[in-house]
Amino acid sequence: MPEEANKDAMRAPATPDKTNGSERPAVAMTTVNVPLVNEVQLAAATGGAELSCYRCIIPFGVVVLIAGVVVTAVAYSFNSHGSTISYLGLVLLSAGVVLLASSAVCWRVRLERKKERRRESQTALVAHQRTVFS
Structure with a gap:
């Protein structure tokens, strides 16, 4: 009898039938x-700042550009071509140029949209004026 108890204790617990290894258990998902x-x-929540992207980018672009010029000048004044600091300076310099260029592009796009809205409002005004006086 004690031998049977030892056999039961040494036996591995029964596992459910193993299925294909590619199947995974269902995961609880929340929506x-x-x-x-x-x-x-959006304009009410941000105070209208969502359309002033180019105004925000200009100061950051100028600061990054100046930092890039300074770091690059320091790196190349010590003849450390190919070092980490020279790469950092070039990255900062190029990031500053990219920020200023993207600011200019945003400014131009906004200007064009503003002109287009003016044209549309004038067209609507002239069409309305024609219907009133006809």
Whole structure:
């Protein structure tokens, strides 16, 4: 009798039938609903700053550009071509140029949109004027 108890204790627990190794157990998922925000709500929440991207980028671009010029000048004044500091200077220099260029592009796009809105409003005004006086 004690021998049977030892046999039971030494036996591995029974496992359920093994299935294909590629199948994975189901994972509990939660769904999150993200509300859609229109432009008016975004403008109200940010105070209208979402359309002034080019104004925010200009100061950062100037600071990064100046830092890039200084670091590059220091690196090359010590003849450390190919060192980490020279690469850092070149990266900062190019990042400053990219930031200023993207700011200029954003400014031009905004200017074009503004002109287009003016044209549309004038066209609507002239069309409305024609219907009133006809």
